[in-house]
Amino acid sequence: MIDLYTWTTPNGRKVSIMLEELGAEYQVHAVNIGQDEQHDPAFLKISPNNKIPAIVDREAGVELMESGAIMIYLAEKYGKFYDVGEGRLRVLEWLMWQMGGIGPFLGQVHHFVKFNPGKAPYAEERFTKEAHRLYGVLDRRLEGRDFVAGDYSIADMAIWPWISRFEWQQIDLNQYRHVRDWYVRIAERPAVQKGYQVPKFMNDVPMP
Ligand SMILES: N[C@@H](CCC(=O)N[C@@H](CS)C(=O)NCC(=O)O)C(=O)O
Known part of the structure; x- marks a missing residue:
């Protein structure tokens, strides 16, 4: 189970689209950046740069911010959408x-x-x-x-x-x-x- 911390923005949608493509089980936590929820101390522990998206992979004990890093992590975990086409x-x-x-x-x-x-x-x-x-x-x-x-x-x-x-x-x-x-x-x-x-x-x- 992946916890996804996100909002309705391009960076957030990158990861929700990927999780949908993977058919992964995930739980969504809305972080309303219009209401400064990204500065909440509990969220900062997962995403110290106070930005969405971030994930927690409970099974693996992984907390991760930065959409690019999250996508590479998920691609490697599921073995999909990375080593494709031209490599x-x-x-x-x-x-x-x-x-x-x-x-x-x-x-x-x-x-x-x-x-x-x-x-x-x-x-x-x-x-x-x-x-x-x-x-x-x-x-x-x-x-x-x-x-x-x-x-x-x-x-x-x-x-x-x-x-x-x-x-x-x-x-x-x-x-x-x-x-x-x-x-x-x-x-x-x-x-x-x-x-x-x-x-x-x-x-x-x-x-x-
Ligand atoms: N390089 C970061 C950028 C993330 C980012 O800019 N997130 C924006 C929303 S799209 C955000 O959380 N902004 C809140 C803020 O800057 O306080 C990534 O790709 O994850």
């Missing part, structure tokens, strides 16, 4: 690309463009430009491929929830047709539909 190194490469690029920079687009428009025009311009650059990189990677590392892997599961906020990022997915086709292909998976609604329903999975 472990490619999966790792695109997973790290998500962790270092897509997550932090699209997160800044949400902050400046979606939630604080007009306050920092330079930041809006800089992060929107970077978002388009990253979408371009992903589009080129997906040309002639169904998934970023050949077969469906934790790299796709990590990137996809960030792309699901394309409307927040004011990105027209039709401008990036390989990304759009990949996005729809993954969105249609039952486990993704289910994992997206953890810890609670917010909206239907956005479709282009």
Whole structure:
């Protein structure tokens, strides 16, 4: 049994989608970051960086924060979604690309463009430009491929929830047709539909 500490955000959904894909038994603990529950001392013991997601694997006595580390841990534990397609190194490469690029920079687009428009025009311009650059990189990677590392892997599961906020990022997915086709292909998976609604329903999975 895995305890999942999460909220309705891309980083949280990465792990709930993965747990659904694995068919793993898990218990959800909602950490409402809008109400500062991530600073609760009990949660900080599991996630000292005060961010979701985090897991506890009771059987194995493991407590883990950081979505990338959690996904690698689960992939190794269940022997799935890691050593696939073009191999472990490619999966790792695109997973790290998500962790270092897509997550932090699209997160800044949400902050400046979606939630604080007009306050920092330079930041809006800089992060929107970077978002388009990253979408371009992903589009080129997906040309002639169904998934970023050949077969469906934790790299796709990590990137996809960030792309699901394309409307927040004011990105027209039709401008990036390989990304759009990949996005729809993954969105249609039952486990993704289910994992997206953890810890609670917010909206239907956005479709282009
Ligand atoms: N690098 C971390 C980032 C996690 C993260 O940024 N989580 C956000 C929600 S998506 C959060 O918990 N924010 C609360 C806060 O910053 O106080 C990961 O991938 O797990």
